[in-house]
Amino acid sequence: MEYALTFEQYQEGLEKGKLLGLHCNTCETFTFPPMGTCRNCNGTDLKVAEAGGEGIISTFTVVRVAPEGKRPPYVVAMAELKEGPSVIGNLIDINPDEADMKLIGKSVKLGSQMVEGDVYSSDDCRVITFSLKEG
Amino acid sequence: MREVAVLGVSMTKFGVSEKTNLEMFTEAGLEAMSNSNIESKDVEALFFGNCLGDFEEGQMHMAPFAHAELGLPMSAPATRFESACATATVAIRHAALLVGAGVYDVVLAGGTERATKMGTPLATKTFAMATQSQHEARAGLTFPGVFAMAAHMYSSKYGVDLPELKKNMAEVAIKNHYHGTLNPKAHFQKEIDLDTVLDGMMVADPLQLFDCCPFSDGASALVLAEAGKAKDLVKKPIYVAGMGQASAGSLYLQQDVTRVKARETAVSQAYKEAGVGPDDIDVVELHDCFTIAEILALEGFGFYEFGKAHDAAAKRETYLNGKVVVNPSGGLKSKGHPIGATGAGQVTEIVEQLRGECGPRQVEGARIGLVDTLGGDLGTVCNIILRS
Numbered sequence: 001m002e003y004a005l006t007f008e009q010y011q012e013g014l015e016k017g018k019l020l021g022l023h024c025n026t027c028e029t030f031t032f033p034p035m036g037t038c039r040n041c042n043g044t045d046l047k048v049a050e051a052g053g054e055g056i057i058s059t060f061t062v063v064r065v066a067p068e069g070k071r072p073p074y075v076v077a078m079a080e081l082k083e084g085p086s087v088i089g090n091l092i093d094i095n096p097d098e099a100d101m102k103l104i105g106k107s108v109k110l111g112s113q114m115v116e117g118d119v120y121s122s123d124d125c126r127v128i129t130f131s132l133k134e135g
Numbered sequence: 136m137r138e139v140a141v142l143g144v145s146m147t148k149f150g151v152s153e154k155t156n157l158e159m160f161t162e163a164g165l166e167a168m169s170n171s172n173i174e175s176k177d178v179e180a181l182f183f184g185n186c187l188g189d190f191e192e193g194q195m196h197m198a199p200f201a202h203a204e205l206g207l208p209m210s211a212p213a214t215r216f217e218s219a220c221a222t223a224t225v226a227i228r229h230a231a232l233l234v235g236a237g238v239y240d241v242v243l244a245g246g247t248e249r250a251t252k253m254g255t256p257l258a259t260k261t262f263a264m265a266t267q268s269q270h271e272a273r274a275g276l277t278f279p280g281v282f283a284m285a286a287h288m289y290s291s292k293y294g295v296d297l298p299e300l301k302k303n304m305a306e307v308a309i310k311n312h313y314h315g316t317l318n319p320k321a322h323f324q325k326e327i328d329l330d331t332v333l334d335g336m337m338v339a340d341p342l343q344l345f346d347c348c349p350f351s352d353g354a355s356a357l358v359l360a361e362a363g364k365a366k367d368l369v370k371k372p373i374y375v376a377g378m379g380q381a382s383a384g385s386l387y388l389q390q391d392v393t394r395v396k397a398r399e400t401a402v403s404q405a406y407k408e409a410g411v412g413p414d415d416i417d418v419v420e421l422h423d424c425f426t427i428a429e430i431l432a433l434e435g436f437g438f439y440e441f442g443k444a445h446d447a448a449a450k451r452e453t454y455l456n457g458k459v460v461v462n463p464s465g466g467l468k469s470k471g472h473p474i475g476a477t478g479a480g481q482v483t484e485i486v487e488q489l490r491g492e493c494g495p496r497q498v499e500g501a502r503i504g505l506v507d508t509l510g511g512d513l514g515t516v517c518n519i520i521l522r523s
Binding site: 007033035039058059060061062063064065066067068069070074076077078080085086087088089090099101104105115120121125127128 | 255256257259260263264268269270271272273274275276277279280283284285287288290291297336337338339340341342384386387388390392
């Protein structure tokens with residue numbers, strides 16, 4: 001069975017500012033980022049759909065000891081999208097030293113940024129970013 | 136299924152070693168066989184755990200080399216297992232399943248790791264390879280980062296102010312370091328206090344250095360056999376009462392990262408098979424890779440209600456002589472965490488506890504013990520309940 005939405009297609013979406021995921025025709029659940037089956041019912045009757053790009057921070061950390069090739073400090077966060085799924089990305093437009101518990105529950109706008117590949121994980125690719133919404 | 140027993144167990148000292156992965160595993164394997172009163176020719180299969188030999192020594196496919204080092208018969212297949220930090224426990228579970236099923240009568244299982252060889256930046260990188268590569272690792276998520284996110288969510292979800300939670304997390308490290316002083320094979324054998332933890336460098340907010348287990352080198356191995364055979368070979372076989380293993384997806388799929396659902400599933404399988412519940416467990420070796428991880432595990436086992444285990448160490452309920460003794464070996468935090476060997480080290484501790492061989496850290500009268508090992512960012516949990 002053909003993979004519904006490959007990582008390459010997902011990346012092409014991010015490149016164009018689209019957050020491509022999968023809508024399940026069986027249970028109406030939205031799966032994001034894409035994977036082989038519906039995250040709720042494991043169904044395979046899926047169609048490509050776009051997320052609106054709004055979410056709420058559910059947790060975060062400031063990475064200060066980074067993997068080889070990464071420059072700390074930076075903020076990694078998890079946000080729950082309006083459509084239901086959660087996703088991990090980098091909270092940008094914030095001084096990492098000012099990240100504190102008040103971030104949890106804040107509304108964010110999703111985007112993406114390029115990260116460089118390395119000898120292990122090959123190509124450059126885009127990862128999800130979160131920006132705090134005004135107010 | 137036939138009843139399965141653990142015979143001889145062994146672990147090297149955990150810490151920083153100049154020995155190769157194979158040398159460490161050979162020492163542990165030979166000792167485990169000797170303690171089981173068997174010879175190499177008696178072993179019918181090797182269940183071999185290693186995670187990162189590829190990066191540590193440029194060595195993949197280590198199992199057949201370990202097999203040769205130990206002088207095992209060619210007819211005894213040697214297979215590598217990798218389940219991130221749960222590697223050795225998963226290897227042992229599969230060994231026990233195949234003995235239980237009657238495929239083999241006597242097998243050797245365990246693991247080895249030489250993590251310090253990589254240095255912190257590469258070790259941090261390679262450990263993070265056990266998160267989802269495209270959607271987690273590429274955003275720079277690290278293992279301290281995973282549990283740091285769990286700690287922040289725990290604070291928010293249960294309304295435990297972060298300074299209070301951090302103090303209670305520090306008490307977990309203080310306890311496990313204290314237990315480690317009683318274990319001559321522990322990576323660290325020195326007591327620490329609240330200031331040691333709270334003055335430590337920040338690794339991933341809110342986790343400081345002493346909230347984190349070390350990168351360690353070490354190996355551990357044990358012999359499993361059909362129970363009838365075990366009784367002929369050793370005085371005190373320790374029986375596999377129940378096991379469980381469960382798998383969950385990436386961290387973002389789990390959403391509520393204060394609940395390790397794979398553990399809740401795995402431990403309930405183990406309880407059911409063993410015919411016991413949380414109140415029956417006398418001693419636990421659990422996966423305290425970070426201080427918050429011990430708190431999550433205590434809740435996942437059903438020892439405490441969700442949101443209520445954070446001050447268990449502060450109240451000394453998890454110390455030696457406490458309500459339920461947690462990580463008498465010092466745990467990953469103090470005994471060390473050579474990831475491919477960790478689970479076998481946990482089983483070794485529980486077996487020795489149930490045999491009454493643990494000296495100053497002996498849990499008096501321990502009859503039933505629980506092993507808990509978590510792999511990856513909450514993706515794998517394997518539990519083994521042992522009884523004397």
